[in-house]
Amino acid sequence: MGPRWASGGKRNEEQGHEGEKKPKPQYVSAFRALSGYIREHALGFAAVFGCTLIAILSDLLQPYLMKIAIDDNLLAGVNDYKGLLLICIVYFAFSASSFFFTYLQNNLLQRIGQSIVAAVRKRLFSHILKQSMSYFDRMSGGSLITHVSSDTEALNQFFSQVLLSLFRDGLTLVFIIVMMFQLDAGLATYCLFILPVIFVIAVLFRSYMRETYQQARTRLSRLIAFVAENLAGMNLIQVFHQQKEQERQFQERNGVYFKANIREVRTHVLFGRTFDILSTLCIAFVTWIGGWAVLGKQMEFGVLYAFITYIRQFFNPINTITQQWNTLQSATVAVSRIWSVLDSKPAVNDSEEGMAEVELNRVKGEIRFDDVTFSYREGHPVITNLNLVIKPGELIGIVGATGAGKSSLISLLCRFYDVDRGSIRIDGTDIRDIPQRSLHRMVGLVQQEPYLYSGTIIENITLFDDSISREDVIAACRFVGAESVVERLSNGYDTRLSERGSGLSAGERQLLSFARIIVFQPPILILDEATANLDSYSEELIQRALNLVSAGRTTLVIAHRLSTIMGADRILVMDKGKVVEQGKHRELLARGGYYAKLYSHSQGGGDSALYESLTEKADAIN
Numbered sequence: 137m138g139p140r141w142a143s144g145g146k147r148n149e150e151q152g153h154e155g156e157k158k159p160k161p162q163y164v165s166a167f168r169a170l171s172g173y174i175r176e177h178a179l180g181f182a183a184v185f186g187c188t189l190i191a192i193l194s195d196l197l198q199p200y201l202m203k204i205a206i207d208d209n210l211l212a213g214v215n216d217y218k219g220l221l222l223i224c225i226v227y228f229a230f231s232a233s234s235f236f237f238t239y240l241q242n243n244l245l246q247r248i249g250q251s252i253v254a255a256v257r258k259r260l261f262s263h264i265l266k267q268s269m270s271y272f273d274r275m276s277g278g279s280l281i282t283h284v285s286s287d288t289e290a291l292n293q294f295f296s297q298v299l300l301s302l303f304r305d306g307l308t309l310v311f312i313i314v315m316m317f318q319l320d321a322g323l324a325t326y327c328l329f330i331l332p333v334i335f336v337i338a339v340l341f342r343s344y345m346r347e348t349y350q351q352a353r354t355r356l357s358r359l360i361a362f363v364a365e366n367l368a369g370m371n372l373i374q375v376f377h378q379q380k381e382q383e384r385q386f387q388e389r390n391g392v393y394f395k396a397n398i399r400e401v402r403t404h405v406l407f408g409r410t411f412d413i414l415s416t417l418c419i420a421f422v423t424w425i426g427g428w429a430v431l432g433k434q435m436e437f438g439v440l441y442a443f444i445t446y447i448r449q450f451f452n453p454i455n456t457i458t459q460q461w462n463t464l465q466s467a468t469v470a471v472s473r474i475w476s477v478l479d480s481k482p483a484v485n486d487s488e489e490g491m492a493e494v495e496l497n498r499v500k501g502e503i504r505f506d507d508v509t510f511s512y513r514e515g516h517p518v519i520t521n522l523n524l525v526i527k528p529g530e531l532i533g534i535v536g537a538t539g540a541g542k543s544s545l546i547s548l549l550c551r552f553y554d555v556d557r558g559s560i561r562i563d564g565t566d567i568r569d570i571p572q573r574s575l576h577r578m579v580g581l582v583q584q585e586p587y588l589y590s591g592t593i594i595e596n597i598t599l600f601d602d603s604i605s606r607e608d609v610i611a612a613c614r615f616v617g618a619e620s621v622v623e624r625l626s627n628g629y630d631t632r633l634s635e636r637g638s639g640l641s642a643g644e645r646q647l648l649s650f651a652r653i654i655v656f657q658p659p660i661l662i663l664d665e666a667t668a669n670l671d672s673y674s675e676e677l678i679q680r681a682l683n684l685v686s687a688g689r690t691t692l693v694i695a696h697r698l699s700t701i702m703g704a705d706r707i708l709v710m711d712k713g714k715v716v717e718q719g720k721h722r723e724l725l726a727r728g729g730y731y732a733k734l735y736s737h738s739q740g741g742g743d744s745a746l747y748e749s750l751t752e753k754a755d756a757i758n
């Protein structure tokens with residue numbers, strides 16, 4: 137299991153993405169979190185290490201070879217052509233070896249990095265799928281998308297850039313220093329005096345580079361979040377003609393991101409060039425001191441040549457390692473964000489003891505709410521002391537003003553949330569004692585906005601259950617009257633729906649969901665009726681389908697149009713989380729209470745009930 141992170145949930149999220157309060161990277165925890173994956177690929181990492189070592193040695197021995205060619209051959213006056221040729225061949229062999237092993241090392245490390253990232257991404261996605269609805273209330277979709285996409289990508293950068301740089305550049309630096317001391321310890325000691333200067337410059341730039349980097353990332357997150365928000369609310373933007381305003385706001389964010397990017401690039405360029413100047417200064421210094429030594433015959437020319445080559449190479453690894461600091465930091469923060477998600481436990485769980493799966497055909501469908509109280513936020517109950525018994529096969533209509541608690545009641549029955557107090561029982565068994573898998577087969581849900589995948593009609597109805605045949609799907613569609621909807625599509629049952637079935641009307645999507653119900657045959661059916669204004673033909677189709685689908689099963693319909701449930705066995709009228717009236721349509725009308733008001737309103741008799749309810753709400757808020 138991953139380490140515990142100081143804080144989880146939305147707060148951590150906001151800090152991470154909005155960036156004003158940056159989360160502190162916790163290097164030890166991050167490395168501990170990754171250590172399991174690193175251990176799994178220990179052999180691969182060992183191979184990468186080996187390749188790196190060979191590549192570095194192949195690189196660094198080249199100047200030394202030149203030194204031998206100059207001092208022992210060219211300037212020694214030995215005219216050893218064969219020896220010179222041999223040196224050139226070995227030089228070429230070193231270059232080829234460096235190329236080959238660098239290529240191998242890069243490929244291996246990328247492969248390991250990508251496979252770790254793929255494993256983390258898979259783990260993250262399946263973990264998110266297991267979370268309860270309360271988790272999604274807390275976490276925004278945008279931040280979860282960031283975790284699965286860019287945070288895992290940052291992890292990849294950690295392996296392919298940071299780790300590689302630490303390996304390669306760290307080792308290169310050590311070897312260069314060794315070679316310099318091997319060539320001339322005195323000159324090497326002089327050169328090392330430059331190290332403190334390099335260190336100070338690196339530290340100064342590091343904090344500046346970190347800041348510019350963070351700013352660019354934050355601005356990008358905001359830009360992405362803005363685009364995501366706009367895409368989600370595109371219909372509103374178009375209806376209210378907000379295009380120009382949104383374009384303006386986008387351009388504003390885009391401009392800010394552009395500037396942040398330019399600042400980041402400028403800092404990098406400045407840092408790189410500062411190192412170039414230092415390198416040139418150092419070379420000039422070595423040429424001066426070494427040149428004197430060569431002129432005074434205290435040093436061979438080949439040694440000076442090799443020394444200058446090493447000095448040139450000396451600055452590259454330091455430059456690269458310093459620049460990797462940001463990547464290391466963002467990868468560490470990304471790891472902590474990923475692990476804080478992985479650490480969260482679903483609020484709704486199957487109980488520990490092995491619960492027996494329920495045989496669907498033995499479920500009668502009696503539902504009892506016993507003294508149920510529930511709140512999304514502590515101290516703000518939205519359902520209070522609710523007692524209710526629904527008989528098997530009963531068709532129940534649930535009505536009430538907006539915010540009365542109708543959907544919450546249904547969410548509790550589906551166990552998207554657990555009750556705070558009391559219990560909900562199906563056929564006498566507390567739903568907390570029914571495995572969630574069984575419960576969700578027992579309770580079929582047709583939502584207000586039925587979810588359709590980007591897949592074929594067949595896949596959308598069978599939900600990828602191979603045991604359901606194509607004939608079953610066709611029969612189900614025919615039964616609920618969805619056949620004509622499918623026939624109108626270009627490829628019939630094999631038509632691929634676009635994202636969320638956006639090419640279909642709300643009524644058509646509901647009809648397809650009814651077909652799903654027929655195919656899966658849940659003993660309990662919940663229908664959250666579409667609020668979108670359906671034309672009278674679609675309304676008739678849905679009504680007919682509902683009558684067919686509800687036959688023989690306990691059915692709860694959240695009705696936004698009272699016409700849908702006028703024929704219900706019982707209508708529950710909800711207000712402020714309580715059932716305030718119940719009975720048949722005629723009985724409730726005769727009572728002249730809240731339902732009668734709602735009905736009168738729905739018949740065009742004024743908005744009084746709704747108005748009163750909203751006014752009370754407004755009073756409460758004020």
Ligand SMILES: Nc1ncnc2c1ncn2[C@@H]1O[C@H](COP(=O)(O)OP(=O)(O)OP(=O)(O)O)[C@@H](O)[C@H]1O
Nearest residue numbers: 273512513518536537538539540541542543544545
């Ligand atoms: N996920 C949530 N987190 C916090 N509060 C919520 C959440 N969902 C609903 N609420 C609140 O709970 C109360 C009941 O909401 P609910 O959705 O159950 O009402 P409803 O009767 O279904 O309304 P509508 O007809 O508008 O769908 C409302 O005050 C609502 O603001």
